Each structure stands twice: as C-alpha cells, then as structure tokens.
Amino acid sequence: MEQKILKKDEIEKLYNELASEYNVYAPVKKKGNISFEKIEKSEDIVLDYLNSKIPPKSVLFPQMEVLFEYTLDEKDVEITDRQDLDQKILILGIRPCDAYSFELFANFFSSHGNWKDEIYLKKKENTTLIGMGCNTPRTTCFCTSVGGNPFNKENMDVFLTDLGDKYLVEGISDKGKEMVKNLSWLSDATDADVKKSSELAKQAEESITATIDSETIVKNLETNFEHPVWREISESCIGCGSCSYLCPTCTCFDVIDETDKYNNRGRRIRIWDTCQSCLYSLETSGHNPRDTKIQRCRNRIMHKFSYYPENYELLGCVGCGRCIAVCPANNDILTILHKVEKIEEKGG
Amino acid sequence: MSNPYIPYLTRVKSVVAENKVNDIKTIELEFKNEEDYKKFDYIPGQFAEISLIGKGECPIGIASSPTEEGTIKFTIKKMGTVTSGFHSSEIGDIIGVRGPCGNGWPMEDMKGKNIIVIGGGFAYSTLRSLIIYLLDDRYRKDYGDITTIYGNRESGEVLYRDLLEEWEKRDDIKVVLTIDREEEGWTREVGFVAAIVKKVAPSPENAVAIICGPPIMIRTAVAELVELGWKDEQILNSLEMRMKCGIGKCGRCNIGNKFVCTDGPVFSLAELKKMPNEY
Numbered sequence: 001m002e003q004k005i006l007k008k009d010e011i012e013k014l015y016n017e018l019a020s021e022y023n024v025y026a027p028v029k030k031k032g033n034i035s036f037e038k039i040e041k042s043e044d045i046v047l048d049y050l051n052s053k054i055p056p057k058s059v060l061f062p063q064m065e066v067l068f069e070y071t072l073d074e075k076d077v078e079i080t081d082r083q084d085l086d087q088k089i090l091i092l093g094i095r096p097c098d099a100y101s102f103e104l105f106a107n108f109f110s111s112h113g114n115w116k117d118e119i120y121l122k123k124k125e126n127t128t129l130i131g132m133g134c135n136t137p138r139t140t141c142f143c144t145s146v147g148g149n150p151f152n153k154e155n156m157d158v159f160l161t162d163l164g165d166k167y168l169v170e171g172i173s174d175k176g177k178e179m180v181k182n183l184s185w186l187s188d189a190t191d192a193d194v195k196k197s198s199e200l201a202k203q204a205e206e207s208i209t210a211t212i213d214s215e216t217i218v219k220n221l222e223t224n225f226e227h228p229v230w231r232e233i234s235e236s237c238i239g240c241g242s243c244s245y246l247c248p249t250c251t252c253f254d255v256i257d258e259t260d261k262y263n264n265r266g267r268r269i270r271i272w273d274t275c276q277s278c279l280y281s282l283e284t285s286g287h288n289p290r291d292t293k294i295q296r297c298r299n300r301i302m303h304k305f306s307y308y309p310e311n312y313e314l315l316g317c318v319g320c321g322r323c324i325a326v327c328p329a330n331n332d333i334l335t336i337l338h339k340v341e342k343i344e345e346k347g348g
Numbered sequence: 349m350s351n352p353y354i355p356y357l358t359r360v361k362s363v364v365a366e367n368k369v370n371d372i373k374t375i376e377l378e379f380k381n382e383e384d385y386k387k388f389d390y391i392p393g394q395f396a397e398i399s400l401i402g403k404g405e406c407p408i409g410i411a412s413s414p415t416e417e418g419t420i421k422f423t424i425k426k427m428g429t430v431t432s433g434f435h436s437s438e439i440g441d442i443i444g445v446r447g448p449c450g451n452g453w454p455m456e457d458m459k460g461k462n463i464i465v466i467g468g469g470f471a472y473s474t475l476r477s478l479i480i481y482l483l484d485d486r487y488r489k490d491y492g493d494i495t496t497i498y499g500n501r502e503s504g505e506v507l508y509r510d511l512l513e514e515w516e517k518r519d520d521i522k523v524v525l526t527i528d529r530e531e532e533g534w535t536r537e538v539g540f541v542a543a544i545v546k547k548v549a550p551s552p553e554n555a556v557a558i559i560c561g562p563p564i565m566i567r568t569a570v571a572e573l574v575e576l577g578w579k580d581e582q583i584l585n586s587l588e589m590r591m592k593c594g595i596g597k598c599g600r601c602n603i604g605n606k607f608v609c610t611d612g613p614v615f616s617l618a619e620l621k622k623m624p625n626e627y
Contacts, residue, residue: 067353070401077401077442081351112596113449113610115352225604225624252599255353255592259402266402268353273598281600283590284427289603289627299602299626307605 002177003194004169004186006160015042015092017183022090022128025059027052036091047093047162050138051320055248056091056098057105060123063245064271067119067255071265085122093160094131096152097143097318101248102129103155107312108251128175131156132167135200140321142210142334148319150208151201161197168197212337214305214315220343221306225298229343233336234297236329241274243323243333244300249308249316250274275299301336352595355399355444356384360437361419368504371426372470373435374411376419377443388448390414391455392477393586393614396447397594398422400433407591407609410448411473413480415487420445423473423507449594450613453478453558453584462492464550466569468499468541468561472507474586475560479515488520495522495550499541499565502527503534524548542568545576552578560586570617580618587613587627603627 006014018024019039026045028037033053039045069080106124109117134141134150143149153159157176161168168189171177180186244250254273259266273280276296282288290296308316317333324332358377366372377398379385390396392413399405406428412421426435437443453474463482467475475496482491496515500506506525516523526537526544537544541561550557550573557573559566566585573583589601589608596610604624606612615623 068351072402075440075442077357077444079354079357079401081354109597112607115595115597117597118351119353251597253592253597255405255598257399257402257404268401268405270353270598273592273600275599281590283588284431289589295626302604303602307602310605 002171002180003189004180004183005189005193006167006169006186008165008167011045011047012042013185014183015039015045018090018092022088024090024092025056026092036094039092045092047132049093050136051095051098051134051141051322053322053326054246055101055320055322056094057101057248059089059091060102060120060127061105061251064269065119067268067270069265069267072259073264082119085119085126087126089123089127090130091127092130094129094156095134095320096131096150096155097141097148097320098248099129099131099155100148100152101318101320102127104249104308104312104314104316104318105251107314108308111311128157128179129155130158130160130176132160132162133197133201134204135162137204137208138321138325140210140324140334141208141319142212142321143319144205144208145210145212146214146315146317146319150204161200163193163196163200166193168193210321210334212334213341216341216344217305217337218309218315220340221302224340224343225302227343229339230294230298233301233331233339234293236331237276237293237297238329239276239278239293239296240328241276242326242328243331244274244276245272246322246326248318248320248322249304252280275303301333301340305337305340352597353446353593355397355401355405355446356381356388358420358443358445360439360441360443362439363435363437366423366507371435372423372507373426374421374423375434375437375443376412376421377445378419379445380442385418388420388445390420390448391452392481393453393474394448394450395474395594395613396420396422396445396449397591398434399444399446400430400437401442401444403433404430405444405446405592406430407449407594409474409477409586409613411476413477413484415481415484423470423476425470446594449609451611453614455481458556459490460492460554462551462553462555463494464555464557465494465496466498466541466545466557466559466561467496468565469501469505470507471560471562471586472498475558476508476511478558479521480511483515483518483521492554493522494520495524495548497524497526497541497544497548499526499528499544499561502529503531540568541565542572545569545572549576552576552582556582556584558584558586580621581616583617584614585617585620587615589613589627 035054036056157173171180253270304316357380361378362376395409411423592598601608
C-alpha cells in the first residue's frame with residue numbers, strides 16, 4: 001500500500017499545489033468556532049481540532065444557496081441557471097462521520113420521484129475529500145454505534161492520520177491514490193509510522209464510550225408512533241432547531257424569492273429549514289399536521305431512526321454528537337434513544 | 349443533468365372567475381416554448397409547482413385534462429401572497445411552472461371499472477381533469493359507468509358550472525349536484541355529500557371511488573361507502589400538505605417515510621391506514 005508522510009510544515013506546500021486545481025475548503029477558526037470555509041491562505045487552516053461546530057455539509061449545501069437568478073422585465077422574465085457547478089471542490093480535514101453524511105445526503109437527493117437534486121449531486125461529483133481520523137473523539141461522539149468509526153476511511157479519497165509532528169497520508173479511492181502519486185514530493189512512511197497510526201485508531205475507537213442499540217431502537221420505533229415517551233422526550237425542547245440545522249444529515253430547506261425591486265432582478269434561494277419549527281408544516285388553511293412539539297420532536301427521531309432506515313436500509317444518523325453539544329436545553333439524543341430502547345420493557 | 353428548480357415559462361392566456369364571492373379563479377397558461385409543453389406530460393390528479401417569479405411558488409393541482417391540448421389550467425383560491433398574485437395576473441403575464449409532480453389518479457388500474465367521483469367545494473379541480481379525461485372519445489370506452497357527486501355549501505360556490513351542465517346533458521355520466529341548504533331556483537339535490545352518497549348508493553362491484561374535499565366530508569362520505577360494502581383498497585384520496593419543492597427534496601410533506609409530493613398525492617384508504625396519522 002502506498003503510504004506517505006506529510007510534515008506539518010508542508011501544509012502550505014500542499015495547499016498551494018491543490019489550490020491551483022481546486023476550491024479548497026478546510027476547518028478555520030471563525031468567531032471562536034470551527035467551521036469549513038474556503039481557504040484563501042494556508043495559515044488559516046486549523047487541523048488540530050476535534051470537530052467543527054457547523055458540519056461541512058455547508059460546503060455542498062450552504063445555509064443559503066441560489067437555485068437560479070432572474071431578471072424581470074415589463075412583460076417577460078429571464079432565468080439564469082447556476083454557472084458554477086463544474087468547479088472542482090476539495091475538502092481538507094473532514095472527519096469520517098461527516099464524510100459518510102455526504103453519502104446519506106446523496107442517497108436522499110438522488111431518489112424519491114423523478115427528479116434528482118442535480119445542484120447537490122453535481123457538486124458532490126466534483127468534490128474530493130482529504131479526510132482525517134479522529135485521534136480524540138469527543139465525549140458526545142457515538143459513531144461506533146451507528147456503523148461508523150473514528151478512523152473509517154471508506155468515504156474518503158485520501159486519508160490523513162495525525163502522528164504528532166506529521167501526517168500519515170493514504171490514497172483510498174482511485175482518485176485519491178492518483179492524487180497521492182502526483183504529490184511526488186511526499187516522503188515515504190516507515191513501518192513505525194504505520195504501526196503508530198493503527199495504535200491511534202485502536203485507542204480512538206476504545207475511547208468512545210457512548211453507545212446506543214440501534215437495532216432495538218429501529219425495531220421499537222416501528223410500533224411505537226403513539227407512546228407516552230414522546231411527550232417525555234419533548235418536554236425540555238425549546239424548539240430552536242439547532243439540532244437539525246447543525247445535523248450533517250438534515251437536508252430540509254425552505255425556498256424563497258429574493259427580489260431587488262429597484263433593479264428588477266432577483267434570485268430564488270433555498271435556506272436550511274427544520275422540522276422542529278411549527279411553521280415548517282403549517283398549511284395556508286391554518287391546518288398543521290405537526291402543530292405540537294411532541295409531534296415535531298418525534299418526527300426528528302423517527303426520520304433518522306425509522307423512516308430513513310425504511311427507505312434506504314441505513315440509519316439516518318452518523319453519530320457526530322453535534323446535536324448533543326449544541327442543544328441549549330440539554331435534550332441529549334443519547335438519552336432520548338436510550339428511552340426508546342427501553343420502551344418495550346416498560347410497556348410490555 | 350439539469351437544475352430541477354428552474355420552471356418552464358408560460359403566459360397567462362385567460363383568467364376566469366369561478367365563484368360568486370370571487371376568491372376562486374381558473375388561470376389558463378400557454379407555454380412560451382412548445383418543447384417545454386411536450387415535456388410537461390401529465391395525467392389527471394397530478395399537480396405542478398407554479399410561481400410568480402419574484403414572489404414565490406406553490407403547489408396547485410392541475411385542473412385541465414391532458415386531452416385539452418395546447419394549454420394547462422389551474423383553479424386557485426386566493427389565500428396568500430402568491431395566490432393573490434395569480435388572482436391579479438393579466439393576460440400575457442409570465443408564470444413559472446415546474447412538474448408535473450406526484451403520482452396522479454391510477455388511470456391504468458381503473459380501466460374497465462365503474463368510477464364514482466365524489467367532490468366537495470374547491471377540491472373539485474383535479475376531479476375536473478379526471479372527468480374530462482374519462483369522457484374523452486379516445487378513452488370513454490376504456491372505463492365503465494361514471495358517476496359524480498359534487499357538493500357545495502351554496503350554489504354560488506359551484507365551480508365549472510358550464511361544464512357540469514354539459515355533462516348533465518350526456519348519457520354516459522351521471523351527475524349529482526348538491527348544496528347544503530335549500531335555495532330559491534336550485535333544482536338539484538339538497539343535503540350533505542354523505543347523505544347524497546347514501547341516497548345514490550353506488551355499488552362497490554368492480555368499482556373505484558375517488559374522494560376529494562374537506563376532511564369532514566371525506567370522513568362522512570367514506571363511512572357511507574363502507575356501509576355500502578366498499579373496501580379500503582377501492583377508495584382513493586388526494587392529500588394536501590405544505591410543500592416547497594414538490595419533488596421529494598425539501599422534506600416537509602412527509603407522512604412517516606412517505607412523501608405526499610412524490611409517493612402521493614393520491615393514496616388509497618388502505619395505504620393511508622398503514623401510515624401514521626399525521627396529515
């Protein structure tokens with residue numbers, strides 16, 4: 001296997017080489033939080049981070065995104081399609097859970113009916129991931145319970161392991177192998193480097209103590225749409241929607257027209273939306289199929305652990321723990337799921 | 349690859365006020381580009397996302413039948429910004445159309461069967477599409493007896509008056525119109541839709557019932573059908589739900605793991621009973 005070494009002081013060199021071909025996105029520190037932003041200079045890149053507050057879904061599915069632009073004339077309308085979808089994107093430093101979330105996104109955006117979300121899919125097709133293993137998973141991480149692993153390389157093109165003063169570099173996909181080969185200045189990894197990386201992977205996996213029994217959860221949800229547990233679960237929720245805005249697998253969006261009336265032009269945009277908001281499903285007639293917090297909290301859990309599995313035979317959660325870290329009411333998804341696990345025991 | 353959020357452009361060809369209080373209008377649209385019209389290949393019961401570009405977009409059932417060639421029609425109730433915009437649109441105005449969306453009525457599966465079309469109030473638009481299609485010379489022979497029961501609160505609310513009168517004159521469709529209370533000059537039925545269903549007593553033998561209307565009407569009419577021996581599989585509904593994209597991506601119209609926009613909007617009662625009661 002081709003394993004190489006990238007010294008930490010060579011990040012600039014790596015960036016410069018990649019930036020000539022790609023729009024490079026990487027974690028940066030912004031207003032005290034880590035988020036994935038387009039890099040203009042390599043010094044901004046922060047690779048010694050646990051995980052970003054805003055998931056890198058924002059690179060391919062930004063909080064606000066133009067669907068198309070229009071100009072309005074007295075009696076006509078002209079529409080301009082997106083012109084930037086062919087640009088090559090590279091995401092450096094993405095974590096395994098987030099890389100996997102891109103697959104779940106693509107599953108959803110390429111199915112259901114006759115239309116695919118070509119905006120997302122085109123961008124994904126043009127995206128290369130140079131990911132990084134998690135030496136230090138957070139206390140809120142539970143990827144190992146939902147089919148992931150802090151050193152899962154599957155969805156990466158190139159995989160980095162932080163060895164302290166250097167990174168072990170592995171080409172994973174064909175595209176990634178080619179890329180590593182072309183970075184001919186990388187030095188060769190020694191057996192000791194490879195051994196250290198597997199030790200780090202083992203330690204990382206062992207350090208994740210939060211667990212859920214996803215099989216029982218999926219099974220219990222199938223038959224407990226109506227259950228007192230949903231009231232209990234929703235009691236502390238304040239309906240802020242942070243859990244879903246910052247969820248790497250939450251895909252919902254609203255669509256609005258933004259018109260500059262003085263210049264007769266505008267754009268139809270989509271913006272992140274959340275099923276935790278009562279306006280989300282409010283109909284014009286005044287009817288709202290999910291007008292209580294109980295129903296909305298249930299929908300979020302059902303979507304990830306029942307509806308998504310029913311449709312794709314996969315869990316709709318990657319175990320990143322962002323929703324736990326960000327919830328202002330401490331409504332921990334692990335606590336919620338543990339309650340769901342115990343439904344049968346309680347109810348009989 | 350193409351951007352599924354870009355609408356076809358159409359122009360308003362006509363605007364017709366449909367009811368006495370004038371909050372329901374039918375707009376007829378002509379595609380700017382003939383090629384786009386060909387691509388807009390729909391069946392009765394489907395809907396489209398129609399937009400006033402610059403104001404917004406909303407999902408509306410297609411009121412025209414594919415047999416009415418050249419244009420498409422939408423019957424729209426004035427509710428919010430976008431629908432009010434449609435109401436004040438003038439001939440020649442540009443309207444965006446995306447679609448057709450959703451599954452539509454099962455035109456193939458219904459072949460050879462008797463069809464009972466039950467509608468209440470404003471929900472008659474995709475039923476208009478359906479009946480025009482069924483009565484078309486090319487397709488009439490493919491289907492059995494056709495009966496429609498259409499109820500309204502008062503005579504001024506009855507949509508498509510001219511069309512209904514034309515159908516009343518035909519011998520290949522039975523048209524039963526009803527209003528809630530007696531009115532001077534009204535010569536048809538009086539009473540709630542459910543009561544009229546009971547009176548007409550359609551046989552479930554080799555038949556399909558299609559029901560669109562307010563929830564209370566659907567519930568009571570379905571109860572009458574069940575009483576008459578109809579099975580859940582024979583009763584079809586079209587659901588409404590808040591939507592943004594209409595193409596199974598924006599998320600909000602889910603009922604359990606189904607999306608009303610792509611798995612529906614037409615579901616049989618049997619299907620609905622398997623879904624969570626959250627619509």
